[in-house]
Amino acid sequence: MLWIKNGRVIDPATNIDAKLDVLIDGENIVACGVPDDIAQLAGKNRGAANTTFDATGLIVAPGFIDLHCHLREPGGEASETIVTGTKAAARGGFTAICPMPNTRPVNDNASVTRSIIERATFAAGVRVWPIGACSAGSKGESLAEIAAMKQAGIVAVSDDGKPVANAKLMRQIMDYCGSLGLPVIDHCEDVSLAAGAVMREGETSVRLGHRGMPAAAESICVGRDTQVAALTGGRLHIAHLSAKASLELVRDAKKRGLAVTCEVTPHHFTLIDEDVAYDTNFKMNPPLASREDRDALLAGLADGTVDAIATDHAPHEPSSKAVEFDKAPFGITGFETALALGLQQLVHTGRIKLMRLVELFTTGPARVLGMERRIAPGQPADLTLFSTDHAWTFRSNESASKSRNTPFDGREFKGAPMATIVAGKVICRR
Amino acid sequence: MIPAAAAPPLGASAAGENLLGNSVSYRFSHLLGIEALTAEQITFLLDQSKPFQEIQKHPLKKLATLRGKSVALAFFEPSTRTRISFATAASRLGADSMNLQAESSSLKKGESLLDTVHTLDAMKPDCIVMRHASSGAPDFVAKHLQIPVINAGDGTHEHPTQALLDALTIRDHLGHIDKLNVTILGDIQHSRVARSNIQLLGKFGCRFTLCGPAMWLPREIERVGPAGCEIRRTSRMDEALTDADVIIVLRVQSERMNEPSLPTDEYVLQYQLNEERLALAQPGALVLHPGPMIRGLEIDSAVADGPQSCVLEQVTNGVAVRMALLYLLTGGEPSVGAKKDSPSAGD
Numbered sequence: 205m206l207w208i209k210n211g212r213v214i215d216p217a218t219n220i221d222a223k224l225d226v227l228i229d230g231e232n233i234v235a236c237g238v239p240d241d242i243a244q245l246a247g248k249n250r251g252a253a254n255t256t257f258d259a260t261g262l263i264v265a266p267g268f269i270d271l272h273c274h275l276r277e278p279g280g281e282a283s284e285t286i287v288t289g290t291k292a293a294a295r296g297g298f299t300a301i302c303p304m305p306n307t308r309p310v311n312d313n314a315s316v317t318r319s320i321i322e323r324a325t326f327a328a329g330v331r332v333w334p335i336g337a338c339s340a341g342s343k344g345e346s347l348a349e350i351a352a353m354k355q356a357g358i359v360a361v362s363d364d365g366k367p368v369a370n371a372k373l374m375r376q377i378m379d380y381c382g383s384l385g386l387p388v389i390d391h392c393e394d395v396s397l398a399a400g401a402v403m404r405e406g407e408t409s410v411r412l413g414h415r416g417m418p419a420a421a422e423s424i425c426v427g428r429d430t431q432v433a434a435l436t437g438g439r440l441h442i443a444h445l446s447a448k449a450s451l452e453l454v455r456d457a458k459k460r461g462l463a464v465t466c467e468v469t470p471h472h473f474t475l476i477d478e479d480v481a482y483d484t485n486f487k488m489n490p491p492l493a494s495r496e497d498r499d500a501l502l503a504g505l506a507d508g509t510v511d512a513i514a515t516d517h518a519p520h521e522p523s524s525k526a527v528e529f530d531k532a533p534f535g536i537t538g539f540e541t542a543l544a545l546g547l548q549q550l551v552h553t554g555r556i557k558l559m560r561l562v563e564l565f566t567t568g569p570a571r572v573l574g575m576e577r578r579i580a581p582g583q584p585a586d587l588t589l590f591s592t593d594h595a596w597t598f599r600s601n602e603s604a605s606k607s608r609n610t611p612f613d614g615r616e617f618k619g620a621p622m623a624t625i626v627a628g629k630v631i632c633r634r
Numbered sequence: 635m636i637p638a639a640a641a642p643p644l645g646a647s648a649a650g651e652n653l654l655g656n657s658v659s660y661r662f663s664h665l666l667g668i669e670a671l672t673a674e675q676i677t678f679l680l681d682q683s684k685p686f687q688e689i690q691k692h693p694l695k696k697l698a699t700l701r702g703k704s705v706a707l708a709f710f711e712p713s714t715r716t717r718i719s720f721a722t723a724a725s726r727l728g729a730d731s732m733n734l735q736a737e738s739s740s741l742k743k744g745e746s747l748l749d750t751v752h753t754l755d756a757m758k759p760d761c762i763v764m765r766h767a768s769s770g771a772p773d774f775v776a777k778h779l780q781i782p783v784i785n786a787g788d789g790t791h792e793h794p795t796q797a798l799l800d801a802l803t804i805r806d807h808l809g810h811i812d813k814l815n816v817t818i819l820g821d822i823q824h825s826r827v828a829r830s831n832i833q834l835l836g837k838f839g840c841r842f843t844l845c846g847p848a849m850w851l852p853r854e855i856e857r858v859g860p861a862g863c864e865i866r867r868t869s870r871m872d873e874a875l876t877d878a879d880v881i882i883v884l885r886v887q888s889e890r891m892n893e894p895s896l897p898t899d900e901y902v903l904q905y906q907l908n909e910e911r912l913a914l915a916q917p918g919a920l921v922l923h924p925g926p927m928i929r930g931l932e933i934d935s936a937v938a939d940g941p942q943s944c945v946l947e948q949v950t951n952g953v954a955v956r957m958a959l960l961y962l963l964t965g966g967e968p969s970v971g972a973k974k975d976s977p978s979a980g981d
Contacts, residue, residue, distance in 0.1 A: 411669075411858040413769035413791030413826060482770030526748055528768035530789070 205229050206628055207246050209239065211259030211589065215266060216563035217578030226264060228585040231627040236579045257630065259589055262622055265562045266577045267299025267586025269569040271389070271467055272364070272443055272514035273539070275301075275332075277323065278316070279308025284519040284606045286320065289539075290328035292517070292605040294632035296539035297565075297621025299586040300331035302573075304364040305342065312337035312348040317356035329631035330624075331586070333359040333573075338377045338388060344368050347380060354384055359573050362389035364443055367425055369395055374429060378438035387439040387465075387572060392425035392450065393417075393490070402530045404477040404491040412481065414529065419497060422490055423449035430457040433464055441572050442466035444516050446490040448500035455509045465572045467514035470538060470545035473501045475611060484525045484532035485611045488518065502549070505564065506556050512569035515542045519607030537610045541598055543590060544617035551592065552618060558592065585628035592619040594634075662962055664776045664783045667792035668833035669860075676834060679955070680802050682962060686954035687802070689726065700729035703964050706759035708734045708751065709786070710766040715925055715949065716786050716795070720763045723956035729964070732759055751775050760964040764788075769826075782963040790824045795959065796924050797830035799952040803944050804835075804880055806951075807920055813839040815916070817874050819907060820884030820932055821850040822867075827924045829858070831882060836863035843867075845874030846884075846905060847896055871904070871911050878915040883907050883923045886932045898931065908934035912942065920944050 206228040213224040213236060225242035227235040235245050246254050270293065276284035286303075293301045303320065305311035311320060317334050324332035336353035338361035340346050350361055361381055367390070368374045381388050398417040403409050405416025426442055430453055433440040442454060445466045457464040471488065476498045480486045493501075504510045518535025525532050543565065550556045565588070570577035579587070600613040624632040660675050668676070689695055705724040709717050712735075724731045734754060745753075747766070754762065761782040764772050769789030776783040787793040805811050816835055822828045822844045832842055836859040844851055844867050851867045859865050868874050875881065886901060912921070921933075921943045929935045938945060 405852075405854075407854040407857050410823075410852050410854040411829075413789050413829065415790075482773045523746070526746070528747055528766065528771045528774060530768045531747075 205234075205246060205249055205254045206585070206625075206630075207242065207254050207256045208259050208264055208587070208589070209256050211262050211264035213264045213579060214559055214562045215579045216559055216567040217266070217576070218580070219559070220579075221559055224264075226579060226587065228625075228628045231585055233579060233583045233585045234581055236581070257623070262589045262591055263558065263562070264579070265588045265590065266566040266579055267624075267626065268297045268543070268565040268588045269573075269577065270298045270301040270515050270517070270539070270542070271441075271512055271569045271572060272469075273301050273303055273517040274306065274519065274535070275303040276519060277307065278319065282606075283521045283524070286323045286332065287327045288604060288606040289517070289519070290324065290330040290332065292537070292539040292603060293330045294328045294624045295604050295621065296515070296541070297543050297588040297590055297624050298330060298539060299588060299624060299626045300333055302333045302335050302359060304335055304362060305337040306365040310337050310342050311335070311353070312340055312342065314349060314352040314356040317353045317358055321357050329626050329629060331626060333357070335360045335362050335364070335389060337361065338363050338381070339368060339373065342366065344370055344373060346373070347376060350380060350386065351384055354386060358386070360387045360389050360441070362391065362443065364389065364391045367391050367393045367395065371428060371432065374432050375436060378432055378436040378440065382436055382438035385574060387441045387574070389441045389443050390425070390429050391443050392422045392429065394421045394424045397421035397424070401491070402487060403480050404493050406477050406494055408477045408480055414480070417491065419447035419449055419493065422447045423453060426450040426453045430454070430462060430464055433457065433462050434460070437463070439463040439574075440465070444469050444472065444490055444514065445510070446472045446493045446497060446501070448497045451500055451504045451509060455504070458509065465511040466509070467512040467569070467572070468501050468505060468510045469514060469516045470542045470549075471536060471611065473498060473505060474545050474549050479611070482529050483611070484527065484529055485536060485609050485613075487529060487532050487534055488516070488536050489534035502555055505550060506560070510564070511572055513542065513546055513564040514569065515539055517605075519605050520609050521606070522608055525609045535609065537603065537605050537607055539605065540603055541610065541612045541615070543621055544598070544619055545612070547592060547619035548617060585625060587625040588621060589623040589625070590619065590621045594618070594620045594622065596620055662782070664772075665794055665959060665963070666772050666776060666783065666785050668794045668797050668830045669792065671837075673837040676798070676801070676837060679798055679958060679962075680805060683798070683802055683951070683954045683958040686957040687951065689957070690950050690954055695726050696728065697726060698728040699961060700724070700727040700964060703760040704730040704732055704758070705960060705964065706732045706734065706754045706757070706762040708754060708762055708764040710736050710747070710764065710771070711787070712736055713765050713787070716765060719949070719952045720786060720956050723953050723960055726953070727957055727960055729760070729960065732757060747771065747775070748778060751779060755779050755781060761960065784959060784963065787826055789826065790829075791826055792830045792833070793826040793924070794830050795952065795955055796827050797834040799948055799955045800831055800882065800922055800924075801834055802951045802955055803922065803948050804920060806947070807944065808879070811835060811838045811840065813841070814879040815843070815877050816840045816880045816882065817843045817845060817878040817915070818882045818884065819874065819905060820846050820886060822846055822855055822884070823850045823852050824887060825884050827882070827884060832859045832863065832865065836860040843874045843878070845869065845871060847901070872914055875911055875914040878919050880920045880922065881907065881912070881915060883921065883927075883933050885924065885926060886928060902931060906932060906934055907937050909936050909940070912937055918942065922948060925949070
């Protein structure tokens with residue numbers, strides 16, 4: 205038995221925020237209660253070799269879920285593997301992560317799904333819940349083998365990295381996935397407006413001579429697909445939402461009762477297009493947005509419009525990023541800085557309460573996947589223990605990821621994940 | 635022999651003394667763009683170009699100032715005039731140039747830019763002049779090399795030496811570059827020449843009118859100039875040309891015409907600078923063009939060859955400005971230059 209003592213339990217599912225102990229037996233939680241009760245329970249089970257974890261000063265939260273990451277395996281092992289990626293995720297406090305299907309080969313069939321899940325069992329202990337492609341080869345032409353992938357273990361579908369350009373195909377995907385109970389995760393981008401662009405269009409792009417994509421490249425697609433959601437009744441989840449106009453469309457869709465959700469990345473609620481120059485660690489897709497957009501995202505994170513924080517952890521090996529800005533691939537790593545950025549930008553600034561931040565990392569993403577996540581007897585013992593005041597500096601060269609492409613190298617933080625517990629096992633400890 | 639006045643002034647007591655009479659010197663580690671320069675630094679560079687302008691008029695144009703030095707000309711994007719201008723500048727200073735051209739470069743074989751410039755650097759040039767189709771490529775290279783990098787045009791970002799030679803040309807004619815009405819015609823969105831000119835002349839209080847097809851006039855361009863710089867956009871030529879002191883005609887890049895497609899005839903009808911339109915500007919307004927110029931498209935021959943055209947002077951001044959830059963960046967230590975011998979003239 206694992207006895208987590210003296211922590212402050214924050215569980216958005218039950219709205220509990222109290223000094224409670226948690227008792228874990230095997231892979232599940234057996235109790236969460238006041239220390240005396242737990243002591244009694246633990247005492248009864250003295251024979252079961254109790255281990256205690258002193259969580260004094262720490263928040264004990266349900267296990268963090270990352271809805272959006274890239275583990276690069278199979279095919280991109282120079283940048284990341286399932287082993288290194290899950291190690292970085294564990295350090296970031298994530299107990300479950302959802303790798304996108306844009307691997308080589310694309311995860312568009314059950315055998316790729318199965319191989320990812322199998323490889324993950326030998327990795328860092330983080331649960332790996334693959335996302336399958338929604339179209340064959342993510343080519344946007346015909347449906348992938350979605351039901352077979354679901355049997356193999358995918359939790360959602362997406363052609364992330366590119367949009368489903370064809371509205372009719374999107375309708376079919378939404379219809380089909382609705383019947384399978386799978387959410388469709390939507391990379392929203394009008395490819396004609398975004399063609400050749402390397403950052404957000406605006407004063408900075410014009411000054412730097414970078415080709416920009418307007419915010420409308422995203423919101424046009426969000427507009428189309430919320431209407432497709434209305435047409436089909438399927439569950440639509442907008443990935444890495446970055447624009448104010450997109451957020452307003454989601455807010456509106458929610459008001460109309462549609463099953464539309466969205467996620468925002470830490471870099472989009474932290475950085476803006478004005479931070480971009482020629483450093484390729486500031487190049488990602490969607491690109492860093494305007495100050496106005498960023499402020500709207502902060503408001504959306506506070507008012508409940510945003511359902512989840514997702515990292516879009518996108519490792520790229522150093523040589524691929526050490527090139528001209530317009531030749532560099534899009535994406536930055538994100539597992540290890542996500543919580544710290546959330547604390548820094550959202551909680552320490554007073555924009556949101558700790559309860560809400562925990563929701564954005566736990567019950568929020570769980571709901572998107574149609575799952576439950578709470579600290580209660582019988583639940584899987586997935587917990588994230590974190591500090592809100594631990595002072596540290598992020599050094600990309602100390603990252604567990606195989607890649608170093610982050611704009612946050614050298615950034616100072618207050619607060620960090622201190623222990624990651626999956627299925628009752630402490631898989632990472634700071 | 636070259637008269638003393640023609641000797642690059644940095645060598646003697648003029649080291650660091652510009653025409654403002656300030657005893658200042660500027661150390662330029664690179665020239666990546668105009669944006670980062672101050673008006674004083676720009677004036678200094680223009681003043682430094684003066685003696686090299688004189689040299690262009692001399693029957694014997696070759697100095698030995700940079701004898702033994704070498705300049706790497708790394709043109710990753712095809713260029714004729716800028717490359718020849720830099721090569722001429724280097725040669726007239728007595729420096730050797732090492733040529734890398736896009737067509738024959740190892741980039742074609744898949745080598746990264748970084749590896750290519752590291753290879754060039756290993757041949758020990760004293761500076762690298764580079765042109766590249768990617769905005770910011772010279773900034774990127776400068777971060778990785780110890781030697782000075784001169785930007786000879788990067789993507790749609792900047793073309794600093796073009797702006798310097800334009801300013802020199804304007805100053806020669808009008809005596810100053812302060813508070814002028816400058817009109818730039820053409821594809822502003824994709825023009826590095828426009829950006830560098832706005833950055834440069836904007837620091838001297840010039841007011842800009844940018845004119846061209848609306849889709850080539852991004853709204854945000856109004857705010858990219860130096861602080862306080864007045865920039866307006868218009869798609870009407872009459873509005874753009876009225877009261878102009880200087881008109882910079884940009885080349886219409888036919889490769890841009892297709893995004894979205896604008897028929898050439900439509901451009902000629904609406905935006906070609908012809909005599910009738912030029913008459914709307916200030917009498918004697920200067921007409922500049924960075925070249926290569928396409929007669930009958932963005933500019934009518936009568937204007938291109940007319941008395942107000944500065945096109946060929948710009949080319950001559952280009953060599954002078956580039957000589958001054960190469961001298962300043964590779965000629966030694968401007969700050970200790972006073973202790974050095976005056977650069978010897980003649981070969």
